[in-house]
Amino acid sequence: MSSSETVVETNALTKRYENFTALDSLTMRVGKGEILGFIGPNGAGKTTTIRILVGLSKPTSGTATIAGANCLTESRKIKRLVGYMPDDFGAYPNMRVSEYLDFFGAAYGIGRSPRIKRIDEVLDITGATYMHDLYVDALSRGMQQRVAIARTLMHDPQVLILDEPANGLDPQARIDMRVMLLRLSDMGKTLIVTSHILPELARICNVVAMITKGKLRAFGTLDDIMRDVQQRRTFEIMLISNEQVERVGEIVRRWLQEHAGDALFDVADVVCAKTEMMVRFSTHLNDREVAPLLSHLVSQGETVVQFREVATDLEDAFLSVANAGDESDHVAAGTPASGVVTTASAAEVDA
Numbered sequence: 001m002s003s004s005e006t007v008v009e010t011n012a013l014t015k016r017y018e019n020f021t022a023l024d025s026l027t028m029r030v031g032k033g034e035i036l037g038f039i040g041p042n043g044a045g046k047t048t049t050i051r052i053l054v055g056l057s058k059p060t061s062g063t064a065t066i067a068g069a070n071c072l073t074e075s076r077k078i079k080r081l082v083g084y085m086p087d088d089f090g091a092y093p094n095m096r097v098s099e100y101l102d103f104f105g106a107a108y109g110i111g112r113s114p115r116i117k118r119i120d121e122v123l124d125i126t127g128a129t130y131m132h133d134l135y136v137d138a139l140s141r142g143m144q145q146r147v148a149i150a151r152t153l154m155h156d157p158q159v160l161i162l163d164e165p166a167n168g169l170d171p172q173a174r175i176d177m178r179v180m181l182l183r184l185s186d187m188g189k190t191l192i193v194t195s196h197i198l199p200e201l202a203r204i205c206n207v208v209a210m211i212t213k214g215k216l217r218a219f220g221t222l223d224d225i226m227r228d229v230q231q232r233r234t235f236e237i238m239l240i241s242n243e244q245v246e247r248v249g250e251i252v253r254r255w256l257q258e259h260a261g262d263a264l265f266d267v268a269d270v271v272c273a274k275t276e277m278m279v280r281f282s283t284h285l286n287d288r289e290v291a292p293l294l295s296h297l298v299s300q301g302e303t304v305v306q307f308r309e310v311a312t313d314l315e316d317a318f319l320s321v322a323n324a325g326d327e328s329d330h331v332a333a334g335t336p337a338s339g340v341v342t343t344a345s346a347a348e349v350d351a
């Protein structure tokens with residue numbers, strides 16, 4: 001992470017709905033001009049975090065600030081500092097793009113003549129000048145996303161929070177979106193961009209925060225996270241009957257606990273696939289270190305049909321980090337938010 005001036009900061013941010021913890025002690029910071037990729041599957045807690053940041057929801061505990069303004073108590077300042085683009089564009093029948101932007105500019109209290117000038121500026125920044133007189137409800141999804149971003153820029157905020165901006169875009173529109181976000185970052189804007197999948201957008205992010213079930217699982221540069229992910233290897237143990245699966249899973253877990261040293265994530269990572277008669281695990285251990293596990297299983301009376309390493313491409317591994325399950329909660333909970341926190345499971349994130 002760059003050492004630039006901190007613009008967005010959360011400390012132990014927690015949100016509970018009765019007994020349910022939607023956000024669990026989230027601590028992170030984003031610097032000026034940085035693009036944060038805020039990644040996690042559906043229900044991970046991204047919108048909860050964003051709603052707190054933009055002052056629409058109060059946390060149960062913890063703090064959040066944007067450019068020094070308290071998100072909980074200084075909602076006027078926050079409104080001026082932040083441009084928020086929600087996931088849903090909304091319906092605006094019979095409204096031209098210029099009228100749409102004029103409407104939101106007026107809502108921000110921008111006077112008529114600076115508003116007209118600003119509309120041209122934001123359309124220029126977002127490459128949407130040609131849409132000036134088009135009707136918003138006749139635009140494609142990609143065009144609407146541009147206009148939505150133009151709208152968030154009307155009051156020239158320091159921070160842009162974009163909820164799923166790449167959602168529903170075709171490949172070319174995604175590329176265009178990336179270019180636009182980089183341009184905004186070059187202008188010194190700080191961006192928080194959410195996504196429920198590993199987006200192409202992650203490649204332009206300076207920092208990536210991965211969140212599942214309300215907890216931060218990984219935080220760092222994409223390179224940091226990738227490096228850690230690449231050091232892990234996945235093994236599969238094929239068994240002869242499905243009644244072995246849970247038992248072998250437990251043996252593997254205990255063995256990793258003893259042999260994987262401080263690589264606690266390995267233990268959290270054991271996946272038992274009953275119907276496939278298979279146990280899968282990922283580990284930082286090398287071949288020589290992992291080989292004794294096979295003899296250990298045999299010495300415990302387990303019949304093993306195959307014990308093999310499986311190829312996982314980087315993207316699979318990256319997604320599996322984002323989709324870490326409950327079992328790793330005890331590990332991630334005590335881990336500081338800075339630096340890389342990774343776990344991997346074989347479950348797939350929805351794409």
Ligand SMILES: Nc1ncnc2c1ncn2[C@@H]1O[C@H](COP(=O)(O)OP(=O)(O)OP(=O)(O)O)[C@@H](O)[C@H]1O
Nearest residue numbers: 017020022040041042043044045046047048049196
């Ligand atoms: N008002 C509420 N009352 C109870 N539970 C809630 C409420 N709002 C959100 N939740 C729950 O909190 C969890 C986090 O939701 P959140 O909307 O933050 O997830 P998300 O990461 O934004 O997911 P998505 O990508 O689907 O929008 C979910 O399990 C959701 O059901």
